[in-house]
Every structure is written in structure tokens, then in C-alpha cells.
Amino acid sequence: MSLSIAPFLITLSLSDRLRKQSKSRKLPHWEKFYRNTFFVSLFLLVTDIVVKDNGIMPWIWILYLGFLLVMSQQEKEFRTMRMFLLAFVPYAVVSFVSTFSEGLLPDFYNAYESYFKSGESIAIIWWVAMLFSMNRQDKIAEKERIKRLREDEINRAIAIRKVELEGLVAERTAELTRQKEELEETLSELKNTQSQLIQSEKMASLGELTAGIAHEIQNPLNFVNNFSEVSNELLVEMEEEMEQGNVEEVRGIITDLKSNLEKINHHGKRADSIVKGMLLHSRAGSGQKEPTDINALADEYLRLAYHGLRAKDKSFNSAYRTELDPAIGKVNVVPQDLGRVILNLLTNAFYVVSEKKKREGAGYEPEVVVKTEKREASLLITVSDNGDGIPSKILDKIFQPFFTTKPAGKGTGLGLSMCYEIVTQGHGGELKVETEEGRGSVFTILLPIETPTKA
Amino acid sequence: MMKILVVDDEQDIRSLFEQHFRKEIRKGEMDFVFAFSGEEAMDYINSGENEAVLILSDINMPGMSGLELLHNIREKYATPPPVVMMITAYGDAYNYHMAMENGANDFLTKPLDFGSLKLKLNALIL
Structure with a gap:
């Protein structure tokens, strides 16, 4: 009796796990397959109870368990679940060896029955322990999955926000570009104004000095006029002196005339340089x-x-x-x-x-x-x-x-x-x-x- | 002989006067002394050789201006008062007014008309 309950529970839990795994991995045909195996286990249990101890049922259970284990290896996705399968293998092996010995080597089986029984118990305990540990791992995995889902959700929200933000950035950029253009325009206006200011500052400083400049030009011009006038007078005097034969006086007058001409030249140049300087000053350099x-x-x-x-x-x-x-x-x-x-x-x-x-x-x-x-x-x-x-x-x-x-x-x-x-x-x-x-x-x-x- | 002090910051004024008044200088009718700033003029006057009876001074000079010089002369040398003629390139009302107020005897504008100046000086000699 205990024998048929154990393989039933084990095959049932194996089918159930594989079905759940198929579901979470979105493998509908495997899901369907393991739903069916669930009923197979149920059917085998009922048969076992009805038929009662006929020596064939243990074999069928073992074959069925072996079949499930082999099938589980058909799907590539499940190969990563080796740990999980390890929970069932000891039981499969122990019950196979035990059933095999009981059926074919009854002497051997009877001599070591207690070993077989305890081996079976250990395999069941092993299975239960593995089941607990797997459940715990499942819970952790589930938490992980939920966490990942939430992260995905957050990422999706971020992506949406990102698109919104990109829109905003584009808008702002356009606005900033417009402002930049406006500022550039203003700047060039200001630069124009500045150069105008510089020019008017130049002209103003010149304007302030107009009278002074006029004086500065008038002064050398006065000398030019005065020296040319006095030179004329000197020439008249020189003629007089020559008539009187005063050679010394004539020489003196000639020296004066020479220096007067130099002075006229000097003052002419002075006026010239002032006018040039003024032009230089007012020119937009x-x-x-x-x-x-x-x-x-x-x-x-x-x-x-x-x-x-x-x-x-x-x-x-x-x-x-x-x-x-x-x-x-x-x-x-x-x-x-x-x-x-x-x-x-x-x-x-x-x-x-x-x-x-x-x-x-x-x-x-x-x-x-x-x-x-x-x-x-x-x-x-x-x-x-x-x-x-x-x-x-x-x-x-x-x-x-x-x-x-x-x-x-x-x-x-x-x-x-x-x-x-x-x-x-x-x-x-x-x-x-x-x-x-x-x-x-x-x-x-x-x-x-x-x-x-x-x- | 009349001693005349000419005050002007332009050095060339000296040869102009010496040439225009060549004959007068040679005849010993006039003797010119030159100062190139108001301060120099004051030094000359203070030096005691003050025989100048006529002072011709430019108004626009750096440092002590002609008007300040005139003011100083009138303040310090009341007797015998020298004749002071002011010369300026700016023949404007302000300068004229200031010159007259400070006791100038005459007010001449640049460019100097040496012909009329000569007449004025000759009138003083006689």
C-alpha cells in the first residue's frame, strides 16, 4: 500500500512541476502533455488499488517514472533543471533495484529486505527534502521574476518618460536656438553701437579740442606770416644798406633772412603736422x-x-x-x-x-x-x-x-x-x-x- | 631809451621783434628783453634791473598766465607803474575784460600788426 502511494505522489509531483515549468516557459504542448500525465498517475493509483499486489504494478510505476524522467530530457529548456530531477533519480534507482530483486532474486531480496526498505525510505526522505528546498528556491525565483517584471515595468515607464523628455528637450533646444539667434542679433547691434560710440567718442574728444587745434594751427601760421612780412622789410633795408655799401650790415641781414626762411619752413611743417594729426585722429583707424x-x-x-x-x-x-x-x-x-x-x-x-x-x-x-x-x-x-x-x-x-x-x-x-x-x-x-x-x-x-x- | 620786456612762451617771437625793430635797436631808441614765461618775467622784474617801462605780455602761457603776471605787476609795482600791453590769440570778450580789469594799458591780438605796434611804441617814446 505504502509502495503505491509513494510512486503516485512522486510521479504526480514530477508531472505537476514539469507542467508548471512548461506553463511559465510558455511551452503549451508540454503543458498539455504533463496535464495528461497527471491523470495517468491518478489512473495508475486507482488501478494499483483495484488490482492489489500482483507484482506487475511496481514495474509499471518504475517504467512510468523512468518514462517521465526520460521525457523531461527531451525538451532542451528543462535540461537546466538537473537539480530538480536529482530529487527523483534516487527513488527511481532504489525502487527499480528493489522491484527487480524482489521479482527475480527473491532470496537475495528477503536476505536484504531491511536494507531495501530503508534505502527506499531514504530515497523518499531525500525526495521530500529536495522538494522543500526546491520550493524555497522556487519562491526565491518567483520573487526574482516579480522583481524583474517590476523592473521591466519601470523601464517601460522610463522609456515613455524618456520620449516625453526628448520632446521637451527638442522644444527647449528650439527655444534656446531662437534665443541664441536673438542674442547674436542683439550682440551685433551692440557691437555696431559700440563702434559708433567709439567713433563719436573720438569725434567728441576732437570736437572738444577744435578751438585748441585752431589755436595750434593759427600760431605757426602767424609765424609764417610774420616772418615773411619781416623778411620783406629786411629786403628793403638790405637794398638801402647795399646802396650805402654797408657790407657787414648786408651780411647780417642775409643771415637773418636765411634763418627766417628756415623758421617759415619750420612753422609751415608744424601746421602741416597738426592738420595731419587731426585727420589721423578722426579717421576710423x-x-x-x-x-x-x-x-x-x-x-x-x-x-x-x-x-x-x-x-x-x-x-x-x-x-x-x-x-x-x-x-x-x-x-x-x-x-x-x-x-x-x-x-x-x-x-x-x-x-x-x-x-x-x-x-x-x-x-x-x-x-x-x-x-x-x-x-x-x-x-x-x-x-x-x-x-x-x-x-x-x-x-x-x-x-x-x-x-x-x-x-x-x-x-x-x-x-x-x-x-x-x-x-x-x-x-x-x-x-x-x-x-x-x-x-x-x-x-x-x-x-x-x-x-x-x-x- | 625805452626798455621793453616781451613775455611769450614762443621763442621765435624774439627774432621777430629784433628784426622788426632793427633800426630802433641800432639807433638805441629801444632795448628789448625777453622772458619766455610769466615766472621768468617776474624773476627779471624782481632782480632789480627793472628798468622796463613797457611790458608786452602774451596771455596764454603755461604756468603763470599773462593775466596773473599783470595782476602781480600791478599789485607789487604801483610806482612808477609800467605800461603793460596784453597780447592774445584769443581776442574774446572774457580776456579783454579780464585784462582791462587788471589794469592793462592796451590789448592786442595775434597775429601782431607790427606796423601799428611800432606806431604805438613810438607814441610812447615821444
Whole structure:
């Protein structure tokens, strides 16, 4: 009795497992097959009970169990379930050996019956133990499967979200591109405005100096006129002296005439260079570096700045002097740009000293000094004043665009920022300031010397 | 003989005066002294050789301007007051007004008309 229950349970559980496995692996024909084997087991049990101990049934059970085990190996998918099959093999072997001995070698079987019985029991215990452990593994596997399913779900949700996000990104990108284009447009507008501002700043600084420039041109022209007039008079006198035979006097007059002609030439050239400088200054710079006489440039712009302010404000007066290092000679710079820097520093210097003079009156003697100095591989141009100096709290702002201390409408705040750009970017130099409140400021232009390649 | 101090920051003014007044200088009617800044003019006047009875001064000079020089002269040398003529390239109302207020005797504009200047100087000599 116990014999037929054990193979029934074992074949039943084997069919059941294989059916479940077929189902979860989506193998419908195997599922159907093992559903049928379930009924076969049931049928065999009923037969066993009805027929009762006839010696054939154990064989049928063993054959049937062997059949199931062999069939399970037909499906490739199940071959991975070796562990699971191991639960049934011991029982199959033990019951085969036991049935075989009982039927064919009854003496041997009777002599060792207790061994066969305990072997069968051990095989059943083994099967039950394996069943438990398999159940546990199944639970773990099921958990894993659920977890994987959930992950799949999450992945699917992520994929959907990703598509949504990609849509959003594309939208944003389009918006950003549009904004970028708008900004580029604005930037180019701003650049245009900037170059216009630079040009108008140039023209404004020139405009401020118009009167000074006129004076600077008028002055040499006066000399040209005066010297030519006096030369005419001298010629008349010379004729008189010649008639009287005063050779010494005639010689003296000739010397004067010679020097007068030189002076006329000198002053003519001076007016010429001022007009050229003015044209150079107002031109929207070609930006070309050329060998330039730095000392002449500094001197010329000093005069322009002084007379310009002088002409604008009749009460303005300041001492000025130059300390020019003759060793400098010609240096490769953009003359109109560097001229603007010097002019700007000078008009600032004159502005601060005149403001101080207005406030302090007779006790204060304003002075602006332009100095050039040749160093080993560099050139220094300093513009110093004895004005009020620059308060330390604004010192780091003075080179920023649109920063000005002048009252509204008096300064654009672009002067020093342009100077800074011209010196640092245009000429690879440095623009520095040293200042002491109440004592004055010194602006230093430091330029690397590029000696003209032209001999 | 009339001693004339000419104050101007332009050095070439010297040869202009010397040539225009060649005859007068040679005849010993006029003697010109030149100063190239207001400060230099004050030094000359302070040096005690102040025989100049006529001072011709430019207004626009760096440092001490012609107007300041005029002011100083009028303040310090009340007797005998020298004749001071101001010369300027800017013949504007402000400069003229300031010059007259500070006691200038005359106001000339550049370019100098040496013909009329000569007449004015000759009138002073006589």
C-alpha cells in the first residue's frame, strides 16, 4: 500500500512541476502533455488499488517514472533543471533495484529486505527534502521574476518618460536656438553701437579740442606770416644798406633772412603736422602699426590738450612740461590710437588739476608732466598730475566702460576703458595707475618695443 | 631809451621783434628783453634791473598766465607803474575784460600788426 502511494505522489509531483515549468516557459504542448500525465498517475493509483499486489504494478510505476524522467530530457529548456530531477533519480534507482530483486532474486531480496526498505525510505526522505528546498528556491525565483517584471515595468515607464523628455528637450533646444539667434542679433547691434560710440567718442574728444587745434594751427601760421612780412622789410633795408655799401650790415641781414626762411619752413611743417594729426585722429583707424616718433606724438598731443581746454575754459591754466627721452626714436605703434590714449590721459589730468585749482585758488599750482623713458625692451610713457588723486574705493573701476566721475553729460565713461583696450590689446602693453589721494596720479603706459623693420 | 620786456612762451617771437625793430635797436631808441614765461618775467622784474617801462605780455602761457603776471605787476609795482600791453590769440570778450580789469594799458591780438605796434611804441617814446 505504502509502495503505491509513494510512486503516485512522486510521479504526480514530477508531472505537476514539469507542467508548471512548461506553463511559465510558455511551452503549451508540454503543458498539455504533463496535464495528461497527471491523470495517468491518478489512473495508475486507482488501478494499483483495484488490482492489489500482483507484482506487475511496481514495474509499471518504475517504467512510468523512468518514462517521465526520460521525457523531461527531451525538451532542451528543462535540461537546466538537473537539480530538480536529482530529487527523483534516487527513488527511481532504489525502487527499480528493489522491484527487480524482489521479482527475480527473491532470496537475495528477503536476505536484504531491511536494507531495501530503508534505502527506499531514504530515497523518499531525500525526495521530500529536495522538494522543500526546491520550493524555497522556487519562491526565491518567483520573487526574482516579480522583481524583474517590476523592473521591466519601470523601464517601460522610463522609456515613455524618456520620449516625453526628448520632446521637451527638442522644444527647449528650439527655444534656446531662437534665443541664441536673438542674442547674436542683439550682440551685433551692440557691437555696431559700440563702434559708433567709439567713433563719436573720438569725434567728441576732437570736437572738444577744435578751438585748441585752431589755436595750434593759427600760431605757426602767424609765424609764417610774420616772418615773411619781416623778411620783406629786411629786403628793403638790405637794398638801402647795399646802396650805402654797408657790407657787414648786408651780411647780417642775409643771415637773418636765411634763418627766417628756415623758421617759415619750420612753422609751415608744424601746421602741416597738426592738420595731419587731426585727420589721423578722426579717421576710423586702419589700425596699422607704423614707425612713430613717440616724443613728437606726446608733445603734439600735450599742446593740443592744453590749448583745447584753454580755449574752452578761459580761466583754465596749468603749467605743463615734458621730460622726453631722446633715446626712444621711432617705435612701431598705431599712431592715432596711441595718440588718443595720450590725449585722453592728458585731458583727464588737465581736468583734475583745473577742478582742484577752482577749489583751492591761489595756493595751488597745477602741473601736468608728460615723460617718456626708454627701458631695455620697453617704452614708458607717463602722464602725471598733482590733482586730487583717485579715491581707493573707485580705483579698480576706473578702467571699466561707462564709469565716470564727471557730472552727467560731461563724460561718457568710455575714455579710460578705450585707453586700456588700446594699450593692452592693441599694443600688448600695460596701462597702470599710481595715485595718492590729495597728491595726484601717475598713469603709466608700458609698451614692448617693436623696432621698425624698415632701416 | 625805452626798455621793453616781451613775455611769450614762443621763442621765435624774439627774432621777430629784433628784426622788426632793427633800426630802433641800432639807433638805441629801444632795448628789448625777453622772458619766455610769466615766472621768468617776474624773476627779471624782481632782480632789480627793472628798468622796463613797457611790458608786452602774451596771455596764454603755461604756468603763470599773462593775466596773473599783470595782476602781480600791478599789485607789487604801483610806482612808477609800467605800461603793460596784453597780447592774445584769443581776442574774446572774457580776456579783454579780464585784462582791462587788471589794469592793462592796451590789448592786442595775434597775429601782431607790427606796423601799428611800432606806431604805438613810438607814441610812447615821444
